[in-house]
Amino acid sequence: MALVRMRNTQGANATEIEKKIKRGNALRQSSTWRGSRGSVALLLVALSVCLAAVGLYLTSLDGEITETLVSQSELVTPKPRVFTVQCSEDYENYKRYPGCTPQKCGRAVTDSVVTRDEAEVLRRLAERGLELAGSEGGASILDLHSGALSMGKQFVNIYRYFGDQIRDVFSQEDFQLYRDVRGRIQAVIAETFDLDPTRMYLTKPTFFSRINGTTAKTQHDEYWHPHIDKVTYGSFDYTSLLYLSDYGSDFTGGRFVFMDQNENRTVEPRAGRVSFFTSGSENLHRVEKVTWGTRYAITVSFTCDPAHAISDPSLP
Numbered sequence: 001m002a003l004v005r006m007r008n009t010q011g012a013n014a015t016e017i018e019k020k021i022k023r024g025n026a027l028r029q030s031s032t033w034r035g036s037r038g039s040v041a042l043l044l045v046a047l048s049v050c051l052a053a054v055g056l057y058l059t060s061l062d063g064e065i066t067e068t069l070v071s072q073s074e075l076v077t078p079k080p081r082v083f084t085v086q087c088s089e090d091y092e093n094y095k096r097y098p099g100c101t102p103q104k105c106g107r108a109v110t111d112s113v114v115t116r117d118e119a120e121v122l123r124r125l126a127e128r129g130l131e132l133a134g135s136e137g138g139a140s141i142l143d144l145h146s147g148a149l150s151m152g153k154q155f156v157n158i159y160r161y162f163g164d165q166i167r168d169v170f171s172q173e174d175f176q177l178y179r180d181v182r183g184r185i186q187a188v189i190a191e192t193f194d195l196d197p198t199r200m201y202l203t204k205p206t207f208f209s210r211i212n213g214t215t216a217k218t219q220h221d222e223y224w225h226p227h228i229d230k231v232t233y234g235s236f237d238y239t240s241l242l243y244l245s246d247y248g249s250d251f252t253g254g255r256f257v258f259m260d261q262n263e264n265r266t267v268e269p270r271a272g273r274v275s276f277f278t279s280g281s282e283n284l285h286r287v288e289k290v291t292w293g294t295r296y297a298i299t300v301s302f303t304c305d306p307a308h309a310i311s312d313p314s315l316p
């Protein structure tokens with residue numbers, strides 16, 4: 001009995017010892033796991049850092065690093081903010097026009113050539129004109145010079161299509177304002193690039209644009225493709241854009257992007273802001289897709305070749 005008790009006691013001790021061993025093992029295992037959990041966390045951090053570095057490198061190769069040249073909220077006044085870039089070699093293949101052909105190339109932005117009130121008058125003009133028709137896709141244009149207006153999947157000539165009724169939509173004052181603004185833009189481009197303003201001429205197309213987030217229906221709606229204006233439009237030597245609405249409050253997306261070798265550089269539209277640049281391949285650019293709201297702008301461009309000059313738009 002005692003033996004039995006003894007055995008029992010020994011047995012009880014053994015069970016106790018086994019339990020302790022098990023507990024000890026369990027504890028050891030959990031501390032090993034805690035230790036390895038630490039290493040796993042460290043490894044994960046290191047991996048994330050590596051991935052971030054690789055991501056940054058790849059985006060830089062892709063030209064996806066973006067610098068804001070001018071944001072919507074700042075006011076560039078009284079002098080334009082000028083960014084000089086090296087002229088592309090294309091110019092060697094073009095006929096040179098003294099006093100006009102770019103000797104120095106670049107881009108510039110100014111908020112002191114057109115007031116916000118004037119921009120509003122021009123935006124209303126654009127709204128009225130584009131209300132007459134407009135593209136089924138997201139991008140519509142109205143060219144006051146040729147009369148071209150987006151309608152559905154094509155264009156109509158407003159002067160022919162609407163005849164005299166067009167005088168109920170546009171006034172002489174509207175056209176006068178366009179001419180004034182065109183003259184001021186021409187003067188600031190000439191001053192910035194050291195040109196003779198009498199040797200640069202308005203060229204076509206010159207148009208109001210309205211862009212929203214509607215899905216494109218035809219190629220004309222695909223405004224976001226990278227392009228070089230001198231290639232796309234032929235006659236352009238200096239491109240200017242007058243913005244009629246505000247990035248961030250009237251629309252989102254829709255920033256203007258200069259696509260440089262290692263970096264994108266953006267201009268954020270602001271009502272009354274004029275952005276201008278030499279039209280060669282030194283200024284490859286695109287417009288971001290508009291994601292919300294409506295963006296209005298006017299493209300006003302100049303040529304050095306008198307053969308491509310057009311007169312100011314006027315009411316017929």
Ligand SMILES: O=C(O)CCC(=O)C(=O)O
Nearest residue numbers: 209229241256287297299
């Ligand atoms: O509206 C813009 O900001 C740019 C438009 C453009 O690139 C063009 O008309 O060629």
Ligand SMILES: [Fe+2]
Nearest residue numbers: 227228229285
């Ligand atoms: Fe362009």
